Amino acid sequence: MTVLILADEFDPSADQMVLQLQGRGVPVCRIDTAWFPSRLSVDAQFRDGRWAGPLRTPGRVVELEEIRSVWYRSPTAFRFPAELNGAERHHAFMEAKFGLGGVLSSLPVLWVNHPARVAAAYKPVQLATAARCGLTVPDTVITNEPDAVRRFAAGGTTVTKMLGANHITEESIRKITFTRIVHEEDLADLRGVDVSLHQFQRWVPKAHEARIVAIGKQLFGFAIHARSCRAQVDFRADYNSLDYEPFDVPPELAAGIGRFLAAFGLVYGAFDFVVGPAGHVFLECNPGGQYGWLEAHTGTPVTAALADLLARGATS
Amino acid sequence: MSMTFADGPLASDSEQFGLARSRDAHPSDEPPSPLGVRPWGLREMIPGTVEGRVLPAFTYCHTQQVAVDALGRPLVLTGAADPTANSVTNGDGDEGRSEDWTYDFVPDNPQPV
Numbered sequence: 001m002t003v004l005i006l007a008d009e010f011d012p013s014a015d016q017m018v019l020q021l022q023g024r025g026v027p028v029c030r031i032d033t034a035w036f037p038s039r040l041s042v043d044a045q046f047r048d049g050r051w052a053g054p055l056r057t058p059g060r061v062v063e064l065e066e067i068r069s070v071w072y073r074s075p076t077a078f079r080f081p082a083e084l085n086g087a088e089r090h091h092a093f094m095e096a097k098f099g100l101g102g103v104l105s106s107l108p109v110l111w112v113n114h115p116a117r118v119a120a121a122y123k124p125v126q127l128a129t130a131a132r133c134g135l136t137v138p139d140t141v142i143t144n145e146p147d148a149v150r151r152f153a154a155g156g157t158t159v160t161k162m163l164g165a166n167h168i169t170e171e172s173i174r175k176i177t178f179t180r181i182v183h184e185e186d187l188a189d190l191r192g193v194d195v196s197l198h199q200f201q202r203w204v205p206k207a208h209e210a211r212i213v214a215i216g217k218q219l220f221g222f223a224i225h226a227r228s229c230r231a232q233v234d235f236r237a238d239y240n241s242l243d244y245e246p247f248d249v250p251p252e253l254a255a256g257i258g259r260f261l262a263a264f265g266l267v268y269g270a271f272d273f274v275v276g277p278a279g280h281v282f283l284e285c286n287p288g289g290q291y292g293w294l295e296a297h298t299g300t301p302v303t304a305a306l307a308d309l310l311a312r313g314a315t316s
Numbered sequence: 317m318s319m320t321f322a323d324g325p326l327a328s329d330s331e332q333f334g335l336a337r338s339r340d341a342h343p344s345d346e347p348p349s350p351l352g353v354r355p356w357g358l359r360e361m362i363p364g365t366v367e368g369r370v371l372p373a374f375t376y377c378h379t380q381q382v383a384v385d386a387l388g389r390p391l392v393l394t395g396a397a398d399p400t401a402n403s404v405t406n407g408d409g410d411e412g413r414s415e416d417w418t419y420d421f422v423p424d425n426p427q428p429v
Contacts, residue, residue, distance in 0.1 A: 009374075009376035009383060010374060010383050011383075012383075012392050015383055015391065015392040016392055019382065019390065019392065019393075029381075030381040032376075057378065059381065060378070075335055075336065077336065078335070100333075102333070105332070105333060115333045115334055116332040116333075118334065160357060168358065168361060170345075170348060171346070171348070172344070172345045173363050174363070174364050175361040175362060175364065176361065176362065176363075176364045177358070177360050177361045177362065191356065192351065192352055192353070192354050192355050192356035192358075193355075193356040195355045196355045198355070198357050
């Protein structure tokens with residue numbers, strides 16, 4: 001029985017996992033969906049109530065019915081011949097997505113995580129779910145009304161952050177932004193707030209931040225200490241100023257995280273919290289969040305724990 | 317664990333098997349919209365700066381199933397793919413592999429690729 005890893009060709013965490021599983025003698029097949037159709041072919045037949053048949057890559061053939069678990073890491077988009085016109089390309093893309101994505105998604109095996117579960121984890125849904133699960137969440141407003149922004153900001157120090165990706169590409173340049181404090185000069189000119197929805201949150205006084213990596217029922221806590229002003233607001237803004245320290249997750253917090261995972265049907269999650277006078281305040285859970293750099297800094301065996309789960313093929 | 321698609325109405329059919337940006341996707345060269353048209357949240361967007369290491373040249377080895385250097389050695393064993401390397405804001409306009417080293421990724425590309 002094989003562990004299927006769906007990942008980009010360049011992914012150090014996936015590399016580590018392949019080596020970890022191979023070292024244990026666990027069959028592993030790594031596929032990037034970008035190989036379809038030139039380097040990945042599919043012969044899936046529906047029989048006996050499930051999809052069966054081979055996925056063929058240049059280095060492996062894996063039978064769908066031989067897969068024990070799937071690590072849905074971050075596979076990249078299909079690549080089609082350049083000669084296709086735009087409509088043809090879109091058609092081919094969607095047929096491949098519904099076909100290959102549908103066949104794989106139907107496999108009755110352990111998924112870390114099932115892609116449909118990942119897709120459901122929109123940030124506002126996360127906040128509502130976290131609160132229902134007993135986690136503390138920050139006061140938040142999502143609006144495209146400038147007056148609502150001013151009203152909320154009048155209540156105390158406010159930050160703004162993206163609901164989705166924090167980067168775009170325009171002018172052929174990759175641009176990025178982080179969580180930032182909303183200042184008076186920001187409030188003086190809110191043109192463009194009405195163009196789309198924006199998220200604002202009350203600043204949560206913090207001693208430090210924490211990422212808690214959940215793997216099945218195991219939790220790995222990492223305190224993230226910032227030594228610069230930029231990183232104090234958003235640790236992603238200045239990785240060079242960060243120190244990391246493993247910590248044991250308090251039982252009550254662990255219970256809330258467990259309820260959150262169950263609510264979304266997730267078996268893996270990278271949770272970010274602010275830690276301060278209010279305790280652990282939930283910011284978000286990334287169902288595909290990274291852990292490699294935390295493992296490298298602290299020596300915490302996260303890859304091994306995830307390999308245990310994938311090799312076992314069950315969540316308990 | 318349920319094997320059906322999530323029943324939440326938010327995720328589109330396409331997103332339910334999300335795929336990351338294609339390696340050969342062309343970066344948009346469109347300029348920013350004028351003030352007032354551009355979403356307010358994008359005002360503080362800045363070009364990513366190279367604060368960390370340049371990602372290494374590599375090829376993917378289908379036999380070993382990992383990224384390898386020119387000598388066929390796995391990058392994670394040579395230290396060339398150190399996950400502590402900070403390239404999250406690597407935005408030199410080349411796109412390169414920086415997006416693959418962001419610490420959080422977007423699980424889907426909303427545009428047809």
